[in-house]
Amino acid sequence: MTATNTKSMGEDVIVCHDVHKWYGDFEALKGVSMRVRSGEVIVILGPSGSGKSTFIRTLNRLEEHQEGSISVDGIELTHDIRNIAEIRREVGMVFQQFNLFPHLTVLENITLAPIHVRKWSRERAEEVGMKWLTRVGIPEQAEKYPGQLSGGQQQRVAIARTLTMEPKILLFDEPTSALDPEMIKEVLDVMRDLASSGYTILAVTHEMGFAREVADRVIFMDAGQIVEENVPSNFFTNPKEERTQRFLQQILNH
Amino acid sequence: MDVILSNIRALVPGRKQFHLDLRRFVAEQITRSWILMVWLIAFTAFVGWYTIGQLSAAPGSTTTVLIIWALTVYMTVISELQKDHTPLTFWLKENMYNSINNVLVTLFLTLLILAGVRAFYSYAWVNASFETDPITSNEERPNEITVDDALAAYRVDFSNFPEGSSLPPRVILENAAGTPIRQVTLTKSADDPNIVIEELEDIHTGASWGSVIENLPNILLFRFRDPVIQWRIWASIGVLVVLALPSFVVYRGERYRGTTTRRLLTWAWVASPLIIFGLLYGLTAEGPLQVVDPDQIWGGFVLTVIISVFAIVVSFPIGMLLALGRRSNIQGIPWWVTYPVAIAITIWGLLTTTPANLEASRNTAETILAYWPLAVPVLAFFFQRSFKGNVVAAFSTGYIEVVRGTPFIVVLFMSIILFPIFLPSGWDISGVIRVLLASALFSAAYLAENIRGGLQALPNGQYEAADSLGLSAFNKYRLIILPQALRAVIPAIVGQFIGLYKDTSLVYLVGLFDMLALANGISSQNNWLGIRTEPYILLMVIYFLGSSLMAWYSRRLERQLGVGER
Ligand SMILES: Nc1ncnc2c1ncn2[C@@H]1O[C@H](COP(=O)(O)OP(=O)(O)OP(=O)(O)O)[C@@H](O)[C@H]1O
Ligand SMILES: [Mg+2]
Numbered sequence: 001m002t003a004t005n006t007k008s009m010g011e012d013v014i015v016c017h018d019v020h021k022w023y024g025d026f027e028a029l030k031g032v033s034m035r036v037r038s039g040e041v042i043v044i045l046g047p048s049g050s051g052k053s054t055f056i057r058t059l060n061r062l063e064e065h066q067e068g069s070i071s072v073d074g075i076e077l078t079h080d081i082r083n084i085a086e087i088r089r090e091v092g093m094v095f096q097q098f099n100l101f102p103h104l105t106v107l108e109n110i111t112l113a114p115i116h117v118r119k120w121s122r123e124r125a126e127e128v129g130m131k132w133l134t135r136v137g138i139p140e141q142a143e144k145y146p147g148q149l150s151g152g153q154q155q156r157v158a159i160a161r162t163l164t165m166e167p168k169i170l171l172f173d174e175p176t177s178a179l180d181p182e183m184i185k186e187v188l189d190v191m192r193d194l195a196s197s198g199y200t201i202l203a204v205t206h207e208m209g210f211a212r213e214v215a216d217r218v219i220f221m222d223a224g225q226i227v228e229e230n231v232p233s234n235f236f237t238n239p240k241e242e243r244t245q246r247f248l249q250q251i252l253n254h
Numbered sequence: 255m256d257v258i259l260s261n262i263r264a265l266v267p268g269r270k271q272f273h274l275d276l277r278r279f280v281a282e283q284i285t286r287s288w289i290l291m292v293w294l295i296a297f298t299a300f301v302g303w304y305t306i307g308q309l310s311a312a313p314g315s316t317t318t319v320l321i322i323w324a325l326t327v328y329m330t331v332i333s334e335l336q337k338d339h340t341p342l343t344f345w346l347k348e349n350m351y352n353s354i355n356n357v358l359v360t361l362f363l364t365l366l367i368l369a370g371v372r373a374f375y376s377y378a379w380v381n382a383s384f385e386t387d388p389i390t391s392n393e394e395r396p397n398e399i400t401v402d403d404a405l406a407a408y409r410v411d412f413s414n415f416p417e418g419s420s421l422p423p424r425v426i427l428e429n430a431a432g433t434p435i436r437q438v439t440l441t442k443s444a445d446d447p448n449i450v451i452e453e454l455e456d457i458h459t460g461a462s463w464g465s466v467i468e469n470l471p472n473i474l475l476f477r478f479r480d481p482v483i484q485w486r487i488w489a490s491i492g493v494l495v496v497l498a499l500p501s502f503v504v505y506r507g508e509r510y511r512g513t514t515t516r517r518l519l520t521w522a523w524v525a526s527p528l529i530i531f532g533l534l535y536g537l538t539a540e541g542p543l544q545v546v547d548p549d550q551i552w553g554g555f556v557l558t559v560i561i562s563v564f565a566i567v568v569s570f571p572i573g574m575l576l577a578l579g580r581r582s583n584i585q586g587i588p589w590w591v592t593y594p595v596a597i598a599i600t601i602w603g604l605l606t607t608t609p610a611n612l613e614a615s616r617n618t619a620e621t622i623l624a625y626w627p628l629a630v631p632v633l634a635f636f637f638q639r640s641f642k643g644n645v646v647a648a649f650s651t652g653y654i655e656v657v658r659g660t661p662f663i664v665v666l667f668m669s670i671i672l673f674p675i676f677l678p679s680g681w682d683i684s685g686v687i688r689v690l691l692a693s694a695l696f697s698a699a700y701l702a703e704n705i706r707g708g709l710q711a712l713p714n715g716q717y718e719a720a721d722s723l724g725l726s727a728f729n730k731y732r733l734i735i736l737p738q739a740l741r742a743v744i745p746a747i748v749g750q751f752i753g754l755y756k757d758t759s760l761v762y763l764v765g766l767f768d769m770l771a772l773a774n775g776i777s778s779q780n781n782w783l784g785i786r787t788e789p790y791i792l793l794m795v796i797y798f799l800g801s802s803l804m805a806w807y808s809r810r811l812e813r814q815l816g817v818g819e820r
Pocket of ligand 1: 055
């Protein structure tokens with residue numbers, strides 16, 4: 001709650017207007033509109049199947065939306081692959097299943113995109129990569145293969161891989177859901193660290209503690225729509241919508 | 255030493271209590287069912303009969319086997335009774351002697367294998383001849399012996415040739431054991447007591463390895479035997495060796511990763527097929543690198559290697575593209591384009607070509623074919639329905655399925671017979687080259703399916719991670735997807751290449767001088783009339799060596815690349 005007041009927030013970096021997305025006949029997003037300002041930390045909550053993943057994946061075009069408009073960092077997401085490539089350079093994503101490249105070492109995982117997308121020299125990529133590996137606390141694992149690491153370590157590598165690309169916006173899709181309880185903390189600590197260093201973050205997570213502490217705004221989605229947007233203090237203690245109350249009751253009872 | 259001691263210990267009974275429930279043993283092993291009992295009696299009788307036969311045929315080895323068998327059975331039984339196994343008896347009990355039936359099976363199979371080995375050994379070695387020239391290479395042997403000498407040395411029964419009668423022109427001489435060893439042509443005049451041996455040739459019941467030895471250069475090199483061009487073969491092998499030796503160092507470990515040395519070596523490897531092709535095919539009309547006619551010059555093992563390597567190298571990129579193509583999900587042609595075009599083609603075809611074709615039609619088949627435009631809308635319908643208008647996927651799938659539905663031999667015949675029809679007149683591509691292209695295109699379809707299997711097995715997350723990092727489609731496939739997909743299907747791909755290597759023998763049927771053609775040719779050579787087994791054994795060895803080399807390399811590659819796999 002403290003961060004919310006002291007952080008200075010810039011102009012809008014993500015603007016979505018009336019985004020619709022169909023999987024065949026099934027409408028997964030039914031008119032989602034929202035704005036995210038630079039430096040904002042947003043947590044997206046909602047029941048399973050409500051379209052949270054689908055929504056944040058439309059932001060870097062892992063999923064294509066059929067109606068409405070999305071602009072990221074001033075670039076409109078269209079079929080133009082140059083726009084898509086440009087947006088993907090600025091938007092990093094961390095997945096529930098880590099999705100590390102198992103045939104490459106940790107350091108190769110991390111330096112691959114900077115070398116081939118940002119055209120950095122290997123030396124520079126390795127230097128920056130090691131910096132991030134150190135920041136997430138596992139510089140000694142650089143030469144290992146992903147299969148030799150614990151889940152928590154793998155997710156931290158995935159975060160370092162994303163950050164070495166120096167994106168402005170970070171998308172997290174349930175980054176701790178595939179982890180054992182004792183590893184969740186190490187990943188959340190890294191995310192807290194990032195939240196306080198000025199990144200724009202959109203995170204889908206079920207970690208209520210994280211949402212309460214770190215988020216500037218909580219977005220509650222249900223059935224492909226945004227049901228409620230609120231600051232965390234109000235969201236958890238005094239939700240506006242009846243649907244939100246039911247959801248909170250359910251998860252808090254568990 | 256300990257092992258031997260502990261096994262000897264098992265031979266000494268009585269140190270411990272025996273655990274034997276005889277009633278249960280008999281019930282389980284013998285009287286469980288009457289079928290089993292009948293079987294055991296019959297099988298015991300059979301094995302006994304077979305063993306006695308073997309004992310008289312080969313007393314030494316059979317006795318040895320029997321003694322070892324009896325000893326190990328005894329050891330195992332004693333150990334089992336004492337419930338105190340050594341590792342050896344335990345293994346025997348688990349794998350060899352776990353029932354009365356299997357005790358007998360073990361003996362029977364051992365004797366059977368032994369008999370096979372013995373037969374092959376005497377065929378391939380004891381009774382074999384290694385003479386490359388069976389008729390004339392016996393100069394060191396006496397060519398004139400007296401009848402008495404002949405009678406003393408060989409058991410020849412001359413008694414049925416009474417005095418004065420002419421001797422049979424050909425006599426088979428036997429050694430003391432009764433094995434025929436020589437075939438001689440004899441002449442004898444009435445007043446001369448000496449038999450003149452005109453020809454002396456070895457008779458042997460075993461293999462004539464001479465046929466293989468004499469023809470080996472031909473089978474391996476064919477016309478490259480010719481000293482004028484033989485160096486080109488050695489140069490080609492030299493190129494490979496020169497590249498292979500540093501590769502063991504440069505591609506191992508991290509030391510050379512990303513260095514110029516490694517990049518140069520990789521480029522050299524990429525260029526090597528061209529260099530070798532230049533050597534084997536030739537570059538200039540005259541001079542040391544004179545262009546050769548591959549139909550005449552390429553043959554034997556050289557041809558086998560050329561076809562296999564060419565097909566493998568060329569089919570790889572094609573197969574990869576086909577695999578990616580079949581999975582492509584690019585935007586398809588919309589139905590409102592496809593259908594009007596299809597209908598337009600149909601109408602145009604029906605109006606222009608069909609009447610003329612009907613006119614010219616001579617039979618029902620041609621009449622039906624004249625209506626070909628009617629097939630177009632049907633194809634268009636399937637194109638839209640199955641591929642949603644995706645031309646790339648439709649083409650790749652169509653190609654793969656058509657080729658996979660065609661036998662290799664048909665593809666070969668088409669390449670030889672049908673293909674020239676489509677070439678503009680005056681053009682001629684040599685048969686070997688056509689077969690090379692056909693093999694590569696054929697192999698590509700199968701390769702595509704193998705690679706597609708690897709692509710299918712990759713979790714979607716790998717694509718998403720690569721996409722989210724902003725990798726271009728090209729780099730995504732080059733750096734992330736294909737390395738993993740290909741690695742996953744190395745065994746399948748190598749299996750396919752081994753099959754391809756052996757299938758090259760089919761080119762014999764379209765008239766190329768493949769190893770099989772040359773091996774078959776031996777049996778019509780003057781010295782080796784009718785000899786087929788030995789050349790086929792040679793081919794078997796060559797194919798086996800090549801295949802196992804590939805299999806070995808595949809396992810090595812898998813191990814090397816397996817680092818850090820999930
Ligand atoms: N590739 C797809 N094809 C068809 N339907 C899909 C696909 N992906 C998602 N859906 C559907 O879209 C809806 C939203 O899915 P989404 O993954 O966004 O939910 P979510 O809110 O992330 O749920 P969870 O909390 O379980 O991850 C679901 O009903 C799902 O079944
Ligand atoms: Mg989800």
